Amino acid sequence: MIVRRYTGEDDELVQHLTSQLNTPLDWPADGGLNTEHVVEIASAAVCDVSYNQAANGHLVDLFAALPLPGTPDGHEFWGALREAGGQASWNILPANAGGPFFNYLVNGNEAGIAGRVLSFLGELDQQQREAVAKVIGSALDHSTFVTRSRYLGELWLRDAETTAWHVLLASRRNHQTEDDRKRFLEAWSNA
Template sequence: MIVRHHLDKDDELAQHLTNQLNTPLDWPDGGELDTAHVVRIAAAAACDVSHAQAANGHLVDLFAALPLPGTPDGREFWRALGQAGGDAVLYIVPANAGGPFFDYLINGNEAGIAARVLSFLEALDDGERDAVAELIGSALDVLGGARYLGNLWLRDAETTAWHVVLASRRRHDTAEDRERFLESWRNA
């Protein structure tokens, strides 16, 4: 993680800590760990995971906007999606993705779900993508043209899945990797 947060006595976070949480910035006096250290730790933790978690949550929200598997509408929708998208749909169709498709997110396999979404989108040819967009757009409970809305859904799913995959890759970076990155840019 490259983000740094410096605690300044006049910034909003410092004011919140002192006024709302009644935590002096130099607490505890003379201690090894003070409020500023705790804030840096919290900021690092939040930056490290919040982006991926937000993207995962959004990916789930996109699928939640579609007809639910196991319902009459859902069975029809997923059958029609399979016909419209061909073999590409096998990456995301509920019966093939593993029953607990979104349970994997809870268990920390965020990139696996996102990779399936990206594989699905990559495998669609132009005609299949148009047919899938039309079907998804028709299933959304939003005003607008079906193909346009479906294409928005597909682009959003693609970008969101990419964010998850990229964030998952970055999680394994070490301090040396980050320093090499910064040094490389400084010397460019």
């Protein structure tokens, strides 16, 4: 994600730094770096980090809405999901993924979970996808979401798919270099 944020004297972050930290706009005087540069750096860093962390957090929230493994409801749910999703479901089943599944997020390997989620969804045929949507929709708290079960499951699947894609896209960016971006921009301007 390439974020372009234009700053100037009226920018909120510039105003915050000048008023709260008492830094003049030209700070440090005659230095190569001034308050506006600091704002641009901070803004870019916050956008990158928040985008990646928001996608990861949302993926966890999606799974947190499902019955917990190790509980009676969880045992029934994950068994029904395995039956509905067939072999594809082994990508996300607690019995196969185990405790470390979400520890990957803590240890900075977000793409591991996202890849498993996308593998799960990509391996489902249409009939399995509909059956999985029904199982997930039936398990979601209807007092919170107030709509039909199957539709809730479809929403969960679409959201998980898009969120996992965002996680993979954000982690891909981490491995790109400045040269990659320059080649990209040059190729597109020459097209």
